[in-house]
Structure formats: structure tokens, C-alpha cells
Amino acid sequence: MNLSIYLGLLHKAEQTLAASFRTVAEGHGAEPDVHFLCQTLAKQCDDHEQALKPIVDRYGEDESGAEPERMHAEGISSTRSGPVGLLRDLHDLYLLASLVDVTWTLVKQAGQGLRDDELLEVVSSCDQQTAVQLKWLQTRMKQAAPQALIVAR
Amino acid sequence: MVDRISEIWGTRTPFARGALWPVRVDQKLADGVQEKDVDRWVQSACVLCSNGCACDIAVKDGAMVGIRGRAGDLVNHGRMGPKGLFASWQGVSHPDRLTSPMIRENGQLVPCSWNTAMERIVSKSKALLKERGPLSHGFYTSGQLFIEEYYALAMIGKAGIGTPHMDGNTRLCTATAAAAMKESFGSDGQPSSYTDIDNCDAMFLYGHNMAETQTVLWSRVLDRLAGPDRPKLVCVDPRETEVARLADVHLALRPGTNLALMHGLVRELLHNGWIDEAYIGQHTMGIEELRSTVEPWTAEAVAQTCGVDAEDVREAARIFGTSEAVLSTVLQGFYQSSQATASSCQVNNMHLLRGLLGRPGCGILQMNGQPTAQNNRECGADGDLPGFRNWENPEHVQELAALWNISPETIPHWAPPTHAMQIFRYAEQGSVEFLWISATNPAVSMPDLPRIRKILAKEEVFVVVQDLYLTETAQAADVVLPAAGWGEKTGTFTNVNRTVHLSDKAVEPPGEARTDLDIFLDYSRRMGFSTLDGAPLLDWQGPEDGFEAWKNCSRGRPCDYSGISYERLRGGSGIPWPCNDEHPDGVVRFYEDGIFPTDPDYCETYGHDLLTGATVGPQAYRAMAPNGRALFKTASYSPPHEEPDEEYPLRYTTGRTAYQFHTRTKTARSRQLHKAAPKAWVELSVQDATELAVREGDLVRVTSRRGLIEVPARVGDIRPGTVFAPFHYGYWDAGGTPDGHPTAANELTITEWDPVSKQPVFKNAAVQVVKIADGQGPAPAPTTTASRPAEASRFGSGQDSADATRLADAGHPVSGHDSTDAGVSAGAAVPPTTGGPDAEAEEFLEPSSPPQFPDAIQPDPGHPRAAHATGDSGSGHSTGSGEGEDSLQETLKSALKGVERVVRNAIKDVTGGHDNDGGSAGKDRP
Known part of the structure; x- marks a missing residue:
């Protein structure tokens, strides 16, 4: 069963997203909303990872190298500066969060096929938060984009 | 007398x-x-x-x-x-008073003619619009102008220039009131009436020191409390305010933990069945999420997080749950603290759970701080669209475009309006290069003042300041415009419970000072802002034209003024909006029928996620189909972002005194008020003062990660571990700068805001306190208010501080005191605050x-x-x-x-x- 591959993907993607939120929080301290919210959202990702743990323990997480190539996305290792840099960093977070989001959806599909109530319970406690993370990133980027792209120095 | x-x-x-x-x-x-x-x-x-x-x-x-x-x-x-x-x-x-315009020449402000000042503004404005476009312009206004002036400014920003960068200092004081009402009920608009004080049998004051901030409203409460059937009173406030002293239950919680307390109160209502199932079923949505969010918050959990007594939490909930008619009021203690909107929405939720709305005595007053904050919000000078229109609703944008006869594309509606802190951030980064500040003093009232001063001083930012006096902010301006004040101009404004008053011109303004309205109209004329037909955008001849224009704009919206006229406002009482054909005398209270303005075509907002501020958006909102039902909105509790630690071990909060208003530009120019509260102070609890070896009146240095203040200490009845400073005391009467002797409370506050209302967090920061000199007498803090000295220094003299510690250990300072048995001194004896014959x-x-x-x-x-x-x-x-x-x-x-x-x-x-x-x-x- 290949669900383990996707559980591994989800686990890793949440970890990467958490680390990236923290990197952005750290790098954009002069934007207090971004700074504090990214910390809060990083913590949510940590919680998701914890919630996923019993499921991973049950199905395993493929570390055998049997998973396809280029399975995982790179996180944000350092932030960019300036208004466009902020926009681009949020943009990267959006891509990472999208990966998490759609992976929850696909894992949920498998959970339904397996009639695994425990797994479905975990999904329902986490995927809503991921959806809100995406919405926040979109809200914040839409706010920042006109200023960054038209008048920022 | x-x-x-x-x-x-x-x-x-x-x-x-x-x-x-x-x-x-x-x-x-x-x-x-x-x-x-x-x-x-x-x-x-x-x-x-x-x-x-x-x-x-x-x-x-x-x-x-x-x-x-x-x-x-x-x-x-x-x-x-x-x-x-x-x-x-x-x-x-x-x-x-300022009597002439001024422009900056060779670094100095020098008097000039109106034409010179306005031409300097207009040439800068035109050049920037040409080179950089509308997003280079920002406007930061007030909670103290009149309807006609806000509406003119809103039209200049939205229909003339087309910039989303407009906000008022109402962002600092009551943005959360609006946000909470929008989230819960679909639109701004105070549900309640002051007459609910007359009719309630219980009152809850959440972070609302009404005794000092709205003294006349508090007189009304005092008269009920002194009457034959005293209502129950519950106070949520870390300080021993006058409200707290008279309360049946005082929840003196840790600053920054409001939402945890509110979750606990809601949970008690749910668990004890103090709810109206039928009302919830017919008139609300979202009860399940509310239930699960509050479930962990037992009274004991609240007690631990908030530092209050679990029994008090249960008792407060019991009073709310079992009284017949409850009135709740909310102000800065909630609005300027962590998770402001979520906490304030929980107040709305408590009323929705019991259906306590729309009947005499049952209501909510999400308060305003300033006299015309309501109008700032209605007219769109806070960036929102005028008439509580929804910027995400294309129909609403089209309505405005038709009303103004301009292209809808001119109206900035592609993203939320830019809030004050973000406008200043853009100025800091150099993308807002034209900043027009009217009737407000950010150099004292905004958080983290060292940063704000730097922004205002930036060469690249062209700052226009329009005010009565040469404030700390005006001193940093490139152009200063002398404005007419209250009594020197005619206009209308609206109070907390929607009552519209007319303020007629009584006297001429001094020198060459002009009304704010005339200044805005002059700018619009000189800029040549026009309609699609080429007619002037703002062709008003005076304030009454402005009011008539506003009536048109408000027609059919929740804040409908169409039935009000200057003539009707002259002579009788103010009129509570909406006032129209259906309600010719206005409306006392809202939601009698349980129908809320949440219809997607009518609502002011599609709402936000309260934890992050993410917008819900039109699709999701329409799919939810609230259609007249109120929404239970909530969020999980998160601890405040700056908590005490080893270096900064105390919690810092800021606020007001009864005798001063804002940055004292008016109140300190009254002899009586100035004498009552002449200088800055900081309040420490007896316990903390004892540990720090600080006695009443000693000079202390309070330091945060942002800056420091040096002020005398009042040893008072504040919650141990908490330090309070009044925010009024800037530098206009002390040499103009903080150099050497900083006193403004906002030197220490953090740059942070609520994710939904964008209201800054003035009431939570971590600080350290050290004594730097012996006192020269008691601190200059009033004794008649929450800043009264602790029992000890009020009455005693001559004993050591060990007694003070014992007092603190015994918990709550004694009330119903008797001067003979309190004999502890924490320093200088404090004479009572009086005004004498002059007052x-x-x-x-x-x-x-x-x-x-x-x-x-x-x-x-x-x-x-x-x-x-x-x-x-x-x-x-x-x-x-x-x-x-x-x-x-x-x-x-x-x-x-x-x-x-x-x-x-x-x-x-x-x-x-x-x-x-x-x-x-x-x-x-x-």
C-alpha cells in the first residue's frame, strides 16, 4: 500500500511549512502581523505533525527510497528583503501550504477508501486550519501586492 | 455649586x-x-x-x-x-491656538499665506500623482471631525485620488467595536441604547472604565446603583477602577488574557443551560464551533490563565445567565488588548446565546472612545466604503460610483483599506510620500513612539498637519494648517448610541484659522477633482450641502440619515439613526425581531477568520447563507505575544484618566483639569513597589524593548505584577521633545495589532521598573479615580513597608475603610484631588x-x-x-x-x- 508514501509526504510537508513560517517570521520582524502570525501558524503545523503521528505509526512512513523522485518540496531557507521580497516570501509560503492542503485532501480520500475513522478524524481537525492558512496568505498578499508592485522603492 | x-x-x-x-x-x-x-x-x-x-x-x-x-x-x-x-x-x-498657515523653510516652520501653503501641498500632490500614482498618498485623520468633513475627505480619497490609504485614529480606539459588530451581525451599528441602563437588572463592563472615560454615562449608572433596585454589576479590569469598587464581581484578570476569560464565561452559560435554544435555532449560526472552542475553558482553567478566582468566574456567569435583562459594554481593555475582535465577539455571543438583544435593558454597547468615531466609520474616513458598504461587493462599489458620477475603477476596492499602522509602515519604507494628518497627534498616541518620530522626520515623506495647536506631530510637519475648532464651525456628529447632534458655530475662529471642511474643499478645488461630466467633484458651499450629500449616500443603508435635517436637529433632542420614511423619529434599539444585516447583498462585510484575519470572501459567505441570522464567531485563545520574562518581568498596560483627553491638547489648556492631573505617572501595586523598594512619589524608570519613560510612581490598587501608565503625557508643554525626560506611555508599547480590526495592542507589553530617585512628594496622579493611592498612603504615615506587603498578601485592598485602622505608609502622604472654587x-x-x-x-x-x-x-x-x-x-x-x-x-x-x-x-x- 502506497499510502505510507503520501503520509511521509504530508509529514515532511508540514515540517517544511512550519520551518518556513518560522524563517519568514524571523526575517520580516518589521512587519508585525507577518511576524506574529507566521509564528502562530508554524505552531499549527507542529500540531498537525503531532496529530498525524499515530497514523504514521500505524501505516509507516516510507523511508525505503521506494517513493518517486522529486517527492518533496524545498522549504524557505532564507528570506528576501523589501516589499517585493516580502511578497515573494509569502508567495513561497502559499505554494508550500498548497502542497500541504492538497496532500490532506488526497490522504483523506485514502482514509475514506479505507474507512479509517481515526485518520479521517485527524484530517478534519487539520485540513480546515490549512485552508485558513492559505486564505490568510492570500489576503495578506492581495493587500501587499499593489503597493509592492506599483510604488515600492 | x-x-x-x-x-x-x-x-x-x-x-x-x-x-x-x-x-x-x-x-x-x-x-x-x-x-x-x-x-x-x-x-x-x-x-x-x-x-x-x-x-x-x-x-x-x-x-x-x-x-x-x-x-x-x-x-x-x-x-x-x-x-x-x-x-x-x-x-x-x-x-x-495656531492662527496662520506655516511651511517649512530651511528646516524651520515659518508663517505664510493660505495660498502659499495650499499651493505647496497641491504642487507636491500633483507631482506625486503624476510620477508615482495614487498609492503614494496617505491620509490619517481623527475621531473628532464632523460628518461633513469626514465625508468630504472620504470622497477626496476614494473618488478624487483613488487611494486605499486612509484611516483615522479611530483605528487606535474603537476599530474593534466596528469589527466585532460586523463579524457578529453583518454590519456596524450599535444595537443598544443608553436607556438600557435604565431598564437592566445586570450590567457587565468589559475593559471599560466608564467612570473615567464616559463620566456622564457613569452618572446614569451611579443613579441606578443608588436607586431602590440596584442592578448587579460585573467588572472585568486589572485595575481597581471606580467601576470595580462598586462591582458585585470584579474579575481583575492578567492583561492579555481576555479571550480565555470570555471562553470560560460562554462555557458556563452552555454547561448550565443558561441559553435560549429557540433563539439560537432561529436567529444564529455557528453554535457548534463555539461550543467546541470554549469546551477546554473550565472555570479552573480560566483561573489559572487569567489569575482570577474560579468562583468569581462562575458567579459572573451566573449573574449573566440568570438575570432578566443584561446590558454589556466593552471598551479599550478589550479593544486594545490581545485578540481584541475575538474577545469582543464573545460579548456579542453571550447575548446571542440568551437572546438578550432588542428589548429594554437587554443590549450591547460596543463603545467608541471619541466623539465622532462613529462618523469616521460611517463616512469611510477609516478606509471603509461610505454608508457601511462592502468593498468586496461590486454592487456596492457601483452604487457609490453612480452616486459620485465617477468610474468604479477609481474607487479602491481591490483589497481591504490600508489601516493606520500599515500606512505608517509604507511611509517608513518610502512608498507613501505624501501624508496628510488631520486633527490627531500620532507623535504621542501611536505605539512605539521612537519609531513614529523617525517616520515623521523622514526627509522623503511630505507631512501636512491640520490642527488647532502646534502639537508634537505638527512640529514635524512640512506644512501646518490652522484649523477652526469646536464652536467655531457648524456640523453634525453621532455618539455611541447613534444619536446625531448638530453643533452650531458660536464664534469666529482665531486669526486665519479655517474649518477642516473648507480646507478639504479648497484642496479638492485646487486639485481639480471632477466627475465624469467634468463638474467639480465637491461643489459644496458649506456644511449643510455636505450633510445633504451624506444623507443621499446613507439612504437605504443601516446608517440612514435621510430623514434628518439641520432644521430638525435644532431645538430638540438629538435623533438616533436610522431616520427615514419608515422610522421618522429614528430607532432606539436594533434587532427586536432577531433579524440581522447579514444578507450577502446588504452586509458590510463577508467576515474574517478571527485568529488570522483571513477574509471569508463572497463565495464562501454566500454558500454559508446566513440570510438574516447572526454569526457565532470565535477563535482559540493564544497567549499574548510579549509575556513577562526575566529581563522584563512586569506586564505593562496603558490607559486614561478622567481629567485628560487624548494627548491633552484641549484638556491641559483648562486650568481646572490641568491642575487635577498635571503630569505623567506610573502605577505600581503595593506588592511590586515593596519588592522594588519604591515608595509613593519616587521617580522610576520603566523600560521595555522599545524605549523608556521616567516618571513618579503612584503606589496604588492595581493587580500585582501589572504596571499602568496614562497615555496622555507627551511633550508639547515640556520643550517639545522627550530628550532627557521621556514621559509618554507609548514610548514603551509594542507595534502589533489585532488581525481583524487592526487595532494596535496598547495594553500588553513586558517591562522592567527601577527606582532612580527619591520622590519630591506624592505622584501627580488623581486620588479620585482608579489612580487613587493604595489604602496605606491614603491614610497613614510612619510605618514600614512590611505592612504594605502584608496588605498585599491579604489580597484585595480593604474597602469600606476607616482611617483609624490603616496605618501603613508607602511614601509621601497623598492629599486628595480637589478643584477648589475654580472648579x-x-x-x-x-x-x-x-x-x-x-x-x-x-x-x-x-x-x-x-x-x-x-x-x-x-x-x-x-x-x-x-x-x-x-x-x-x-x-x-x-x-x-x-x-x-x-x-x-x-x-x-x-x-x-x-x-x-x-x-x-x-x-x-x-
């Missing part, structure tokens, strides 16, 4: 539940001016808090010489607070029967003013706007003097003897 510095709330006129609040007319005239000397009385309403007390301005020889409350007004029934009595007119008629004001007790809706506002079609002057209500004191009434008033006045004496004695009987009238409904009070 009553010393209204020592007697902040004046003489009690107790009344019973369901009765009408008795009239008490308060009056203050300048030294040597007798009532007979007054040339005329001009109708207005006070602009020194959000209460909106109707008043008449005394004019003699072309100058303002005093003030009197209007007996027939539904808001104040004749009363005025100390700020209104002493600063409304003295705060404007002062030799420090004596007249009170006329019950000169007429109380005004009542709708009679008080119904104009007599033939003789609107005469009806009020001579009718059965006998409210002669309310009518002084017209000429030729003075002799009538004289006659009334002499009759009243006798009544006053009789009533005073009667009041003494009632307050001394209790229940003399057997607790009856009390409509037949003397």
Missing part, C-alpha cells in the same frame, strides 16, 4: 428600574461672567468623549465663556462631565421632567423651538439655540433655584435612608 473636580460625577439623582433618568442641568461660566451677561447660547454637543452630551455654548462679546447641558436631550438629560464643563470651551479659546459648577436638580423618546425629538411643525421652550416638559434649559429666549430662561431659572434646594434635600433623604419610596417603579419621583 459643586466642585466637579472632586465630584467627578456630580450629585446623585437616584432612580428605579424602568423609571426615567431625572434631569440635572450642569453649567459652568467663566470667571466673573454671570448668566445675565451671556449674549446668546448656541446649541452643540460635547466633543471630549464619545458620550455626545448635548449642550449650549455661552457666548459673550464674540467669545465662548461657558457651557450648559441641555435638559431635553435623550443622551445626557442636562448633565456635563468635568472635561465638558472645563475644557470644551477653554480648550479651544486659548492663546496657544465649582452649578447644578440644577430636576428642573423639568426627563425627556423621553420619541416626544423629545418630535418637532412641532409650526414652532419647533417654541414647543420645547414652553411645552409641558418645561425643558427650558435645553433650548438656548435661538435668540429671544433668554428672558424666558431667566424666569425659569429663578423658579428652579427654589426647586433645587427642595430636591437636594429629597435626594439626601433617598440616598441616606434607602428605599424610602419602597422600591416602586419610581416614575413619580419628586
Whole structure:
């Protein structure tokens, strides 16, 4: 069963997203909303990872190298500066969060096929938060984009 | 005569539940001016808090010489607070006023003509619009202009320039009130009425030191508390405020933990079944998420997080859950703290859970801080679209475009309006290069002042400041425009409970000062802003044209003014909107039918996620189909972002005193108020003071990660571990800069804001305190308010601080004290705050029967003013706007003097003897 591959993907993607939120929080301290919210959202990702743990323990997480190539996305290792840099960093977070989001959806599909109530319970406690993370990133980027792209120095 | 510095709330006129609040007319005239000397009385309403007390301005020889409350007004029934009595007119008629425009030349501000100043502004503005576009322009305005002025400014920003960068200092004080109402009910609009104080049997004040911020409203509460059927009172506040002292339950929680407490209260309601299932089923959505969010918050969990007693949490919930009619009020303690919108929405949720809305005594007052904050929000000077329109709704944008005859693309509606802190961030980064600041003083009122000063001083930012005085902010401007103040111009404004008042021009402004409206209209004209037909965008000739334009804009929206006119507002009481064909006399309270403005085509917002501020968006909102139901919105509790640690071990919170308003530009120019609270201080608990070896009056240095202040310490009744500083004290009267002696509370505050309302967090930061010098006497903090000294220094002398520690260990400082058994000194003995003869004001007790809706506002079609002057209500004191009434008033006045004496004695009987009238409904009070 290949669900383990996707559980591994989800686990890793949440970890990467958490680390990236923290990197952005750290790098954009002069934007207090971004700074504090990214910390809060990083913590949510940590919680998701914890919630996923019993499921991973049950199905395993493929570390055998049997998973396809280029399975995982790179996180944000350092932030960019300036208004466009902020926009681009949020943009990267959006891509990472999208990966998490759609992976929850696909894992949920498998959970339904397996009639695994425990797994479905975990999904329902986490995927809503991921959806809100995406919405926040979109809200914040839409706010920042006109200023960054038209008048920022 | 009553010393209204020592007697902040004046003489009690107790009344019973369901009765009408008795009239008490308060009056203050300048030294040597007798009532007979007054040339005329001009109708207005006070602009020194959000209460909106109707008043008449005394004019003699072309100058303002005093003030009197209007007996027939539904808001104040004749009363005025100390700020209104002493600063409304003295705060404007002062030799420090700006009398000429100024421009910066070679680093110095120099006087110039209006033409020179305006041309400098316009040439900069035009050049920037050409080179950089509309997003280079930002406007930061006030909570103290009039409707006509806000609406003109909103049109300049949205229809002239097309910038989303416009906000008011209302962002700092009451943005959360609007946000909470929008999230819960679908639109801004105060559900409740002040008369709910008259009709409730329980009141909850959440972070609302009403006794100091709205003193006349508090008089109304005090009169209920002194009446035969005292309502229960619950206070949520870390300080021992006057409200707390009279409360049945005082929850003195840790700053930053409001939401945890609210979750606990909601949970108690749910678990004890103190809810109205039928109401919830018919009129609300989202109960399940609310239930699961609050479930972890047992009273014990709340006790641990908030530092309050679990039993008190249960008792407060029991009072809420079992009283018949509950009124809740909310202010800065919630709005300026962590998770502001989520906490304030929980107050709404508690009322929704029990269906306590829309009936006498059942209501919510999401308060405002400033007199015209409501209008800033309505008119869109806070960036929102005028008339509570929804920027995400293309139909609403189209409506405005049609009304203004401009292209809808001009109106910035692609993203949320830019909030104040973000506008300053853009200025900091150099993308906002033109910043026009009107009637506000960010150099003292914004968080993290060292940063704000740097931004204002930036070469690249062209700063226009329009104000009455050369404020700390004006000193940093490139162009300073002298504005006319209250009493020097005509316009309308709206108080907390939607009551619209007219403020007529009483005197000429000094020198060349011009009204804010004239300044905005002049700018628009010079810029050539026009409609699609090429006509001038703003062709108003004066304020009444502006009001008529605003009426059109508001028509059909929740804040409908279409049935109000200047003529209707002259003479009688203010009118609560909406006022239109359907409601010709206005509306007292909302949501009697349980129908809320959440319909997707009508609502002001599609809402936000309360944890992050993510927008819900039109699709998701429409799919949810709220259609007239209110929404239970909530979020999980998160601890505040800056918590005490080893280096900064104390929690810091900021606030207000009864005697000052904002950055003191008006109030400190009143002798009486200035003397009562002349200089900055910081409040420490007895326990913390003891540990820090600080005694009353000692000079301390309070430091945060942002900056420091050095002020005398008041050892007071604040919650241990918490430090309080009043935010009023900047530098305009202390050399203009903080150099060497910083006192402004916002030197220390953090740059952070609520994710939904974008209101900055002024009430939570971590600080350290050290003593730097012995005191030269007690701290300059009033003794009549929450800043009163701890029991020890109030009465004792000569014992050591170990006693102070024992007092603190015993918990709550004693109330019902007796000077003989408290003998502890924490330093200098503190004399009581009094005003002396200078602060004596007249009170006329019950000169007429109380005004009542709708009679008080119904104009007599033939003789609107005469009806009020001579009718059965006998409210002669309310009518002084017209000429030729003075002799009538004289006659009334002499009759009243006798009544006053009789009533005073009667009041003494009632307050001394209790229940003399057997607790009856009390409509037949003397």
C-alpha cells in the first residue's frame, strides 16, 4: 500500500511549512502581523505533525527510497528583503501550504477508501486550519501586492 | 455649586428600574461672567468623549465663556462631565491656538499665506500623482471631525485620488467595536441604547472604565446603583477602577488574557443551560464551533490563565445567565488588548446565546472612545466604503460610483483599506510620500513612539498637519494648517448610541484659522477633482450641502440619515439613526425581531477568520447563507505575544484618566483639569513597589524593548505584577521633545495589532521598573479615580513597608475603610484631588421632567423651538439655540433655584435612608 508514501509526504510537508513560517517570521520582524502570525501558524503545523503521528505509526512512513523522485518540496531557507521580497516570501509560503492542503485532501480520500475513522478524524481537525492558512496568505498578499508592485522603492 | 473636580460625577439623582433618568442641568461660566451677561447660547454637543452630551455654548462679546447641558436631550438629560464643563470651551479659546498657515523653510516652520501653503501641498500632490500614482498618498485623520468633513475627505480619497490609504485614529480606539459588530451581525451599528441602563437588572463592563472615560454615562449608572433596585454589576479590569469598587464581581484578570476569560464565561452559560435554544435555532449560526472552542475553558482553567478566582468566574456567569435583562459594554481593555475582535465577539455571543438583544435593558454597547468615531466609520474616513458598504461587493462599489458620477475603477476596492499602522509602515519604507494628518497627534498616541518620530522626520515623506495647536506631530510637519475648532464651525456628529447632534458655530475662529471642511474643499478645488461630466467633484458651499450629500449616500443603508435635517436637529433632542420614511423619529434599539444585516447583498462585510484575519470572501459567505441570522464567531485563545520574562518581568498596560483627553491638547489648556492631573505617572501595586523598594512619589524608570519613560510612581490598587501608565503625557508643554525626560506611555508599547480590526495592542507589553530617585512628594496622579493611592498612603504615615506587603498578601485592598485602622505608609502622604472654587459648577436638580423618546425629538411643525421652550416638559434649559429666549430662561431659572434646594434635600433623604419610596417603579419621583 502506497499510502505510507503520501503520509511521509504530508509529514515532511508540514515540517517544511512550519520551518518556513518560522524563517519568514524571523526575517520580516518589521512587519508585525507577518511576524506574529507566521509564528502562530508554524505552531499549527507542529500540531498537525503531532496529530498525524499515530497514523504514521500505524501505516509507516516510507523511508525505503521506494517513493518517486522529486517527492518533496524545498522549504524557505532564507528570506528576501523589501516589499517585493516580502511578497515573494509569502508567495513561497502559499505554494508550500498548497502542497500541504492538497496532500490532506488526497490522504483523506485514502482514509475514506479505507474507512479509517481515526485518520479521517485527524484530517478534519487539520485540513480546515490549512485552508485558513492559505486564505490568510492570500489576503495578506492581495493587500501587499499593489503597493509592492506599483510604488515600492 | 459643586466642585466637579472632586465630584467627578456630580450629585446623585437616584432612580428605579424602568423609571426615567431625572434631569440635572450642569453649567459652568467663566470667571466673573454671570448668566445675565451671556449674549446668546448656541446649541452643540460635547466633543471630549464619545458620550455626545448635548449642550449650549455661552457666548459673550464674540467669545465662548461657558457651557450648559441641555435638559431635553435623550443622551445626557442636562448633565456635563468635568472635561465638558472645563475644557470644551477653554480648550479651544486659548492663546496657544495656531492662527496662520506655516511651511517649512530651511528646516524651520515659518508663517505664510493660505495660498502659499495650499499651493505647496497641491504642487507636491500633483507631482506625486503624476510620477508615482495614487498609492503614494496617505491620509490619517481623527475621531473628532464632523460628518461633513469626514465625508468630504472620504470622497477626496476614494473618488478624487483613488487611494486605499486612509484611516483615522479611530483605528487606535474603537476599530474593534466596528469589527466585532460586523463579524457578529453583518454590519456596524450599535444595537443598544443608553436607556438600557435604565431598564437592566445586570450590567457587565468589559475593559471599560466608564467612570473615567464616559463620566456622564457613569452618572446614569451611579443613579441606578443608588436607586431602590440596584442592578448587579460585573467588572472585568486589572485595575481597581471606580467601576470595580462598586462591582458585585470584579474579575481583575492578567492583561492579555481576555479571550480565555470570555471562553470560560460562554462555557458556563452552555454547561448550565443558561441559553435560549429557540433563539439560537432561529436567529444564529455557528453554535457548534463555539461550543467546541470554549469546551477546554473550565472555570479552573480560566483561573489559572487569567489569575482570577474560579468562583468569581462562575458567579459572573451566573449573574449573566440568570438575570432578566443584561446590558454589556466593552471598551479599550478589550479593544486594545490581545485578540481584541475575538474577545469582543464573545460579548456579542453571550447575548446571542440568551437572546438578550432588542428589548429594554437587554443590549450591547460596543463603545467608541471619541466623539465622532462613529462618523469616521460611517463616512469611510477609516478606509471603509461610505454608508457601511462592502468593498468586496461590486454592487456596492457601483452604487457609490453612480452616486459620485465617477468610474468604479477609481474607487479602491481591490483589497481591504490600508489601516493606520500599515500606512505608517509604507511611509517608513518610502512608498507613501505624501501624508496628510488631520486633527490627531500620532507623535504621542501611536505605539512605539521612537519609531513614529523617525517616520515623521523622514526627509522623503511630505507631512501636512491640520490642527488647532502646534502639537508634537505638527512640529514635524512640512506644512501646518490652522484649523477652526469646536464652536467655531457648524456640523453634525453621532455618539455611541447613534444619536446625531448638530453643533452650531458660536464664534469666529482665531486669526486665519479655517474649518477642516473648507480646507478639504479648497484642496479638492485646487486639485481639480471632477466627475465624469467634468463638474467639480465637491461643489459644496458649506456644511449643510455636505450633510445633504451624506444623507443621499446613507439612504437605504443601516446608517440612514435621510430623514434628518439641520432644521430638525435644532431645538430638540438629538435623533438616533436610522431616520427615514419608515422610522421618522429614528430607532432606539436594533434587532427586536432577531433579524440581522447579514444578507450577502446588504452586509458590510463577508467576515474574517478571527485568529488570522483571513477574509471569508463572497463565495464562501454566500454558500454559508446566513440570510438574516447572526454569526457565532470565535477563535482559540493564544497567549499574548510579549509575556513577562526575566529581563522584563512586569506586564505593562496603558490607559486614561478622567481629567485628560487624548494627548491633552484641549484638556491641559483648562486650568481646572490641568491642575487635577498635571503630569505623567506610573502605577505600581503595593506588592511590586515593596519588592522594588519604591515608595509613593519616587521617580522610576520603566523600560521595555522599545524605549523608556521616567516618571513618579503612584503606589496604588492595581493587580500585582501589572504596571499602568496614562497615555496622555507627551511633550508639547515640556520643550517639545522627550530628550532627557521621556514621559509618554507609548514610548514603551509594542507595534502589533489585532488581525481583524487592526487595532494596535496598547495594553500588553513586558517591562522592567527601577527606582532612580527619591520622590519630591506624592505622584501627580488623581486620588479620585482608579489612580487613587493604595489604602496605606491614603491614610497613614510612619510605618514600614512590611505592612504594605502584608496588605498585599491579604489580597484585595480593604474597602469600606476607616482611617483609624490603616496605618501603613508607602511614601509621601497623598492629599486628595480637589478643584477648589475654580472648579465649582452649578447644578440644577430636576428642573423639568426627563425627556423621553420619541416626544423629545418630535418637532412641532409650526414652532419647533417654541414647543420645547414652553411645552409641558418645561425643558427650558435645553433650548438656548435661538435668540429671544433668554428672558424666558431667566424666569425659569429663578423658579428652579427654589426647586433645587427642595430636591437636594429629597435626594439626601433617598440616598441616606434607602428605599424610602419602597422600591416602586419610581416614575413619580419628586
